[in-house]
Amino acid sequence: MNFNLYKDSILLTILKIWTFFLIVFASTNSYAQSDRARTNIGLVYPLSSNGTQAPRDTNSFSLNLIAGVSAAERGVSLAGFSNIVHHDTRGLQVAGFSNHIGGNAGGTMFAGFLNTYGSGNSVAVAGFANIARSSSGAQIAGFLNKGGNVSSLQIAGFLNIASNVKGVQIAGFMNVAKKVKGSQIGFINIADSAGTQVGIINIAKNGEKGISATIDENQTTILAFRSGGKTLYGIIGIGYNFNNKREKYAYEAGIGAHVLKIQSFRLNAELVGGGLESLKGEENYSKSSFRLIPAFRITPSIEIFGGPSINYINTDTEEGRKLTKKYISSWTRNNGRDLYGFYFGYNAGIQVLF
Template sequence: MTRPAHVGLVYPISTNGKDAPLYTNQFSLHIIAGVSKAETGAALAGISNIVKENVSGAAVAGFSNHIGNITKGASVAGFMNTVHNKAQGVMVAGFINSAKELKGYQVSGFANFATKGDTSSGQLAGFLNKGDTVQLSISGFGNMHRNAKVQLAGFINTNGNAHTQVAGLMNVAKKVKGVQVAAFLNIADSSDYPIGIINIVKKGEKQLSLSVDETSTTILSFKSGGRVMYGIIGVGYNFKDADTRYAIQAGIGAHVFERPRFRINVEATSTALTDVKKWEYHKQTLAILPAWRLGSRVEVFAGPTFNHVNTKNGIGEDLSGYYLWSGHYRNNKFWGDYIGGTAGVQVKL
């Protein structure tokens, strides 16, 4: 049975009375909450809309929408939207959206959940997205999916097969076709382009490296990544200056040319030297490093580096004997650029 309009206060105080769950309405308006079988137009409620079957228009409620089967339009609620079967339109909630199957978009202030999905779907949440398959997922904290093409999160992404993952701390996936970008850690079965300090790739490469540069800084570093990109993290010691005795280093690298016994690695690193009390010497380096393999596990490398130094109070300023360009600035700051070199050996783990 279909009615052109359904108006009321709260079930069963309405024009459809106690039989409201049996009617399909073209328009509904309730001051507090409405109940219906289905809605083909707009359903508006001050608190909640409760629809037993389908909504093909828009359901708008101050607190929540509860749809028993399928929604093909827009569900907008101040707190929560729940679709017990398929959501084919747009779900917008102040706190949480939940659907059994998503073929549309979910936007919420806190979390989105979809048990199933497809590649045309998208999720945007202030805290968490969780689902099966989506095209794009963006959240302030984390995304958890089985098959998401693009995931963007402030803290963590987990996925089965992914194209792109970007996270503030870490990414976890099986097969990654595109890039993984994380401030700290990437984990994958296969990922050619992980960009992070540590990258644990099952089909990738891990090396322990020992190097020395023109400033007598010796670095022991861990390099980990995929077929092309890798991360670098290391500690070391400077034998030249007591004020810059200890070193920490982090960066990323890429294998840009490769043959069975020879390859060229390009590395961008940032190194800080300190006496533990003061952290005033910082060096950013771009290195081009030809590398030769000695057997299956050992590799030696050496090459030029392009360096930018910024320091304060003269600490480490004389570690380089010359500068292509340099200048002193206010507050005893010094900036300089020079060409140097580094050499070392690394062992495949």
């Protein structure tokens, strides 16, 4: 069998079926009143049952092989590439690439790449981005959500942007807003004023920020930036180990909480991960710590702190082994090359608040 002839036959059959639907629905709609919702079947504007009238029609159902255009949609809209609606929608809009709604998107939108709309009170899901002037519904995107005034939920793989947020922003990297009455969850959270920020770097005018210098049981010193709100804060820092000759460059990141506050005294709990690097090889020393740290504010902007920690380490270097003498529990793998262990330590330092 000739494959090309077989393929051409299938394509011709599909085209005949699609032409039949166009003729049937065009003849049906030709008797429709202009003020009632129509059914639109097409290939791409104006090759559809609504023809050149399509931009002025309101549809109860739309199916376009490539792209459709309408004034409004009141049901289901399906397009292989794009749905373009000048005014409002209700129901479901699904497009292989993009949905573009000029007014209020009252239904649910799914797009392989992009959803753009004036306002929305339902759910918008896009492979890349959702962009709206305001959104009282949910925005879920692989990369970016831009929602104006958001009163529900934004979830993005990389970035969320909003003016005022009364719901939750969750991003793989950064959340940006002006006024947040809900929560921001991401690596970096930025707001003029914020409710709850959960991240490593949290910037808000009504939040607390500080630069600290610390030392631990291994003689690792860290210069860190702590930032957050009334309860939760983030930690990120770099430093130097004075015991080692190779793995001497230090880093850490984590989250903390003010679990108790009494005037100038605070009790902080921190969960931090970090390690030591030589920057020249594949040696590994990683460390995870839980710290319980009393802190005393000796002036309005200076705080001293120090307390015990329980630590878990993983190392495959001689320098890493020598840093700790006593373990609560330890074990080895790979014929003794990799060492794992739990031990008690401490962390102490001073912090300048601003």
